Amino acid sequence: MTFADAKVVADGDRWTLILIRELPRPPAEVWLALVDPARLDRWAPFSADRSLSDTGPATLTMVDGDERTALPAVVHRAEPPRLLEYTWGEDLLRWELEPSGTGTRLTLRHTLADRDLDAMVAAGWHLCADVLQRLLAGEAVRAIRGRDAMNHGWPELRDRYAARFAGS
Structure with missing residues (x-):
């Protein structure tokens, strides 16, 4: 699988990585995968200490084998099933869901403080989205995280x- 579109755009003194993926499930199902801790734990690079469907503070814990790194998060917007926006450490993640045929067009806007991380972050989200796609298709899959990637x-x-973003 690939992202239908992937690019990096300047956003003030930061950079926003924009990744778009077509998913074959309706927005309501994709929404649950984005906010429910049990579902997030099956595909995302982190676990969540609570549902992300409500605004307010949360903790997102990076998982890399036996290592755990807890980072503060704040859900700023949760508008089911179309928009989820939260900070994760110093980054801002904005998930936009649009109906697309019988599925969903998922757009991730991940704002980074460091442009040098764009290709690494894109590759990580690419693998996560592959797992999400399979999870939504009903496959028994597990998250690909950390060194396992x-x-x-x-x-x-x-x-x-990196080659794709070189001209951006």
Whole structure:
């Protein structure tokens, strides 16, 4: 699977990575995968201490094998099933869901403080979105996180995204 579109745009003194993926399930199902801690834990790079369907503080914990790194988060907007926006550490993530045929067009706008991370972050979200796609199709899958991503093509994806973003 690939992102239908992937680019990096200047956003003041920060950079926004924009990734678009077509998913074959309706927005309401995709929404649940974005906000429900049990579902997030099956595809995202982090676990959540609570549902992200309500605004307010949360903790998103990066998972890398046995290592855990808790980062503060704040859900700023939760408008089911079309918009979810939260901070994660110093980053801002905005998930936009639009009906697309019988499925959903999912747009992630991940605002980064450091442009040098764009290809690495894109490769990580690419793998996560692949898992999400399979999860939504009903497959028994598990998240690809941290060092485990190296065994699932992350270095090659990072290099492809770096080449793609080089002219941005």
